[in-house]
Amino acid sequence: MGLWVLEPKTGEKVPGTVHVDRGTEQQRVLTANLKHGKGKDEGIVLVPQPSDSSDDPLNWPESTKNFHSWFLSIGTGLASGTCFFLSPSASFMAKEIGTSVSQLSRSVSVLMLCMGITSILTTPLARIYGKRPVFLGLGILGIVGYSIVLASPKDIRYIYAGRALWGAAQSGLEYLVSSSVGDLFFVHQRGFHLALWHFGLAGGNSLGQVIASQIVQGQGYAWAFRYAVIFMSAYIILLFLFAPETTYTRAKKYDTDMHEVLFDEETQASSAGGSLDEPVEKADYSVNVLDPETPADRTATRKKSWVQGLRVYNGHFSDENYFKAVLSPFATFLLPGVSWAAYSYGCAVAFSAAFSVTLSQVFTVEPYNFSTSAVGLVVLSPLVANILGNFIPGPAADWIVIHMSRRNNGVYEPEFRNVLCVPALLTGLLGYWGFGLAINAKAHWFVPVFFFGVAAFSGSILSLISNTYLLDCHRKYAQDAYAAVTLLKAVMTFAVAFFVNSWLADSGPIQVYFVVGAIHGVGCLFGFILYIWGKRIRLAVHKSEFIQNALRWCGNKG
Numbered sequence: 001m002g003l004w005v006l007e008p009k010t011g012e013k014v015p016g017t018v019h020v021d022r023g024t025e026q027q028r029v030l031t032a033n034l035k036h037g038k039g040k041d042e043g044i045v046l047v048p049q050p051s052d053s054s055d056d057p058l059n060w061p062e063s064t065k066n067f068h069s070w071f072l073s074i075g076t077g078l079a080s081g082t083c084f085f086l087s088p089s090a091s092f093m094a095k096e097i098g099t100s101v102s103q104l105s106r107s108v109s110v111l112m113l114c115m116g117i118t119s120i121l122t123t124p125l126a127r128i129y130g131k132r133p134v135f136l137g138l139g140i141l142g143i144v145g146y147s148i149v150l151a152s153p154k155d156i157r158y159i160y161a162g163r164a165l166w167g168a169a170q171s172g173l174e175y176l177v178s179s180s181v182g183d184l185f186f187v188h189q190r191g192f193h194l195a196l197w198h199f200g201l202a203g204g205n206s207l208g209q210v211i212a213s214q215i216v217q218g219q220g221y222a223w224a225f226r227y228a229v230i231f232m233s234a235y236i237i238l239l240f241l242f243a244p245e246t247t248y249t250r251a252k253k254y255d256t257d258m259h260e261v262l263f264d265e266e267t268q269a270s271s272a273g274g275s276l277d278e279p280v281e282k283a284d285y286s287v288n289v290l291d292p293e294t295p296a297d298r299t300a301t302r303k304k305s306w307v308q309g310l311r312v313y314n315g316h317f318s319d320e321n322y323f324k325a326v327l328s329p330f331a332t333f334l335l336p337g338v339s340w341a342a343y344s345y346g347c348a349v350a351f352s353a354a355f356s357v358t359l360s361q362v363f364t365v366e367p368y369n370f371s372t373s374a375v376g377l378v379v380l381s382p383l384v385a386n387i388l389g390n391f392i393p394g395p396a397a398d399w400i401v402i403h404m405s406r407r408n409n410g411v412y413e414p415e416f417r418n419v420l421c422v423p424a425l426l427t428g429l430l431g432y433w434g435f436g437l438a439i440n441a442k443a444h445w446f447v448p449v450f451f452f453g454v455a456a457f458s459g460s461i462l463s464l465i466s467n468t469y470l471l472d473c474h475r476k477y478a479q480d481a482y483a484a485v486t487l488l489k490a491v492m493t494f495a496v497a498f499f500v501n502s503w504l505a506d507s508g509p510i511q512v513y514f515v516v517g518a519i520h521g522v523g524c525l526f527g528f529i530l531y532i533w534g535k536r537i538r539l540a541v542h543k544s545e546f547i548q549n550a551l552r553w554c555g556n557k558g
Contacts, residue, residue: 003404005413005535014539015258016473018047020188021402021410030410034256037186044402047187047412048475049254054303057183057246065184069193071243072177075235076200079142079170081208082228083111087356088209088375089216089224091364096221097154102501105357107159109494111167112353116490118168119175123483124325128318131176132245136312139236142169146225146232153222162225167490174201174489175482178467182475183246187257187412188401191468195394198464199386202456205352206383213376244309247317258476328477328554329484334547336537337414337473338481340530342488344466344523348459350492351432351516352382354500355452361501362509367442381449382456389460393420397468414472415534417465421527424462428520431455436513455517462523469530473538477551 008014019031021043037044050058057065086093087108090101097104118138126134145165152158177200181193212224252258332338359378363370370378397417405412431454438448467485471478504512530537541547 003408003413003416004532005415006532008536008539010539012539014535015542016414016538017535018045018187018257018412019410020045020047020412021405024410027410041188044186044188045256047257049256051250051254053250055248056250057248058186060184068184068243068246069181069196071238072173072180073193073196073200075239076173076177076197077204077207078231078235079173079204080201081204081211082146082166082224082232083170083208084108084205084353084356085208085212085228086216086221086224088213088359088379089221089372090357090360092216092372093221097156097159099156101361103156104159105501106498107156107163108353108357109497110160111163112490112493112497113167114164114490115167115171115174116487116494118171119483119486119490120326120329122171123175123329123480124320124322126172126176126247127325127479128316128320128322130245130247130314130317131172131180132243132314133312134176135172135239135243136236138169138172139232139239140169142166143229143232143236145169146229149225150222150229153225166228171486175486176479178471178482179479180246182471182478183248187472188398190471191396191398191401191417192394194468194471195390195397195464198394198460198467199390202348202352202390202460202463203383203386205356206379206386206456209356209379210376210383213373213379217371217373217376240310240312244304245311245314247314249317255476257472324554328480328551329487331550331554332474332477332481332484334550335474335477335481335541336530337470337534338477338484340523340526341463341466341470341481342485343526345463345485346489346492347520347523348463349489350496351459351520352456353493353497354512354516355382355435355455357497358500358504361504362439362448363445368445370445378445378449378452381453385453385455385457386460389457390464393461393464396420397465413535414469414538415531417468417472418527418531418534420461420465421524421531424458424465424527425521425524426458427454428458428462428524429517431458432513432517432520436509436511436517439509439513458520462520462527466523466527469527473534 019027019034021027031045035046035049036042037046046058048058050056053059060068087105090104094101094104122134122138142165145162145168147162148165149159149162177197178194181190181197185193215221215224215227333342356379359375360372362368363375363378364372397420400416400419401412404416431451434451435448435455438451467482470481470485474481500512
């Protein structure tokens with residue numbers, strides 16, 4: 001195709017490359033066997049294709065799907081907002097507890113490490129038993145965690161233990177919500193809803209620090225933990241009542257984002273006895289998705305009632321072996337799209353943590369001398385930046401999908417979203433390098449605060465686009481892939497939060513934030529490489545026996 005996305009030299013079909021526009025007569029003929037949208041989406045092919053069952057989440061009413069997306073994103077914001085929420089109060093807390101700021105900041109490292117480990121341990125459970133029991137179980141675990149902190153809020157050991165359990169609890173809202181977006185929405189709709197989830201992560205983190213700093217100033221830091229327990233308890237009750245299971249098993253013929261069969265290809269296959277290029281592997285796809293479903297295609301014929309939706313256990317969705325499946329996230333690192341998302345998102349969160357745990361160190365001393373509440377207000381800058389960095393690029397990415405696909409003869413390539421790596425690179429270098437220079441020069445407080453926001457804006461764009469690229473390229477492995485992303489992000493954040501205070505004290509802000517900016521830039525360049533060569537890479541991955549066997553051996557059947 002055009003637009004600088006290089007075609008495979010063999011001309012073979014590539015998973016992830018699909019028709020989404022049917023604006024011309026030729027495109028309408030090619031996609032005549034595929035379901036398309038209605039209303040404002042009239043000219044758009046639905047990818048993946050919905051089944052005929054009313055219980056298929058793709059067929060849920062738009063209001064129900066939107067509510068589910070907003071509700072899970074709010075929960076993500078609540079969980080994320082209570083991870084770094086006491087970072088602006090680190091100096092005050094350290095004095096109260098009788099420890100150092102560095103030692104207290106390492107509780108964040110413990111939290112992140114437990115988050116990553118738990119994501120690996122629970123992703124097979126979510127694939128076998130569904131997402132709902134994992135959401136509920138981990139939510140209860142988080143309540144127990146901060147209750148432990150409240151049992152002895154001045155004992156650093158209790159803080160470490162409680163933060164560890166809270167980190168484990170947040171893992172579900174870190175990696176399962178994004179794959180839920182794949183359960184609920186079509187390719188052309190995902191940008192906004194992934195942006196919503198991503199804002200819950202990044203914006204919740206920023207807003208949590210602002211709110212908690214005011215609570216600490218007025219009521220003491222123990223009350224911040226109390227409010228977290230109260231609100232999380234209320235959320236888990238609402239989750240039980242209003243968030244049904246989104247995991248759904250539909251026939252392979254509907255997974256057109258993995259293998260698309262067009263009308264002319266289907267006609268040829270039928271005349272040749274129903275075989276395609278690979279008769280055994282692709283036979284399931286050679287069925288017209290507009291044909292009525294067979295009993296084997298259906299998992300339910302009637303829509304579940306609200307009471308039925310309250311079930312925590314909804315049966316087995318997979319028969320894989322748990323212990324082999326635990327290795328599945330590691331196998332997904334063989335997919336370049338997963339490695340890019342893990343690196344980009346890991347950098348964004350780790351560097352956000354670097355800002356958070358050093359705020360008190362930077363702004364409570366000369367020349368700023370901020371109070372605890374004032375340090376917390378500094379985080380309003382990345383909060384505004386995260387709003388802009390998610391709700392502008394998210395819808396913009398969905399518009400780019402349609403616009404570039406129309407210029408590409410109606411064909412969508414996941415790489416199209418990667419054009420947003422350009423603003424991510426420019427604003428990232430400006431933000432990180434500008435912050436380091438401003439702090440070193442002891443500039444007016446507005447200058448470093450402004451660059452803090454610019455850096456957060458760039459991180460939001462890069463992590464959002466890379467996560468969306470992952471989902472569009474590898475939806476079959478999305479759940480494990482996001483667990484892998486969460487693991488690497490946790491390890492990177494653990495490392496950065498563990499030593500950044502000492503590094504800043506020893507080397508100064510210019511070296512620290514120039515290195516951070518350069519590392520961010522590498523993630524943007526990775527996105528450019530995937531834009532040009534990504535389609536060839538996707539085909540190579542699909543044809544690689546080593547990679548496919550590794551994924552299958554780990555029990556990941558999609």
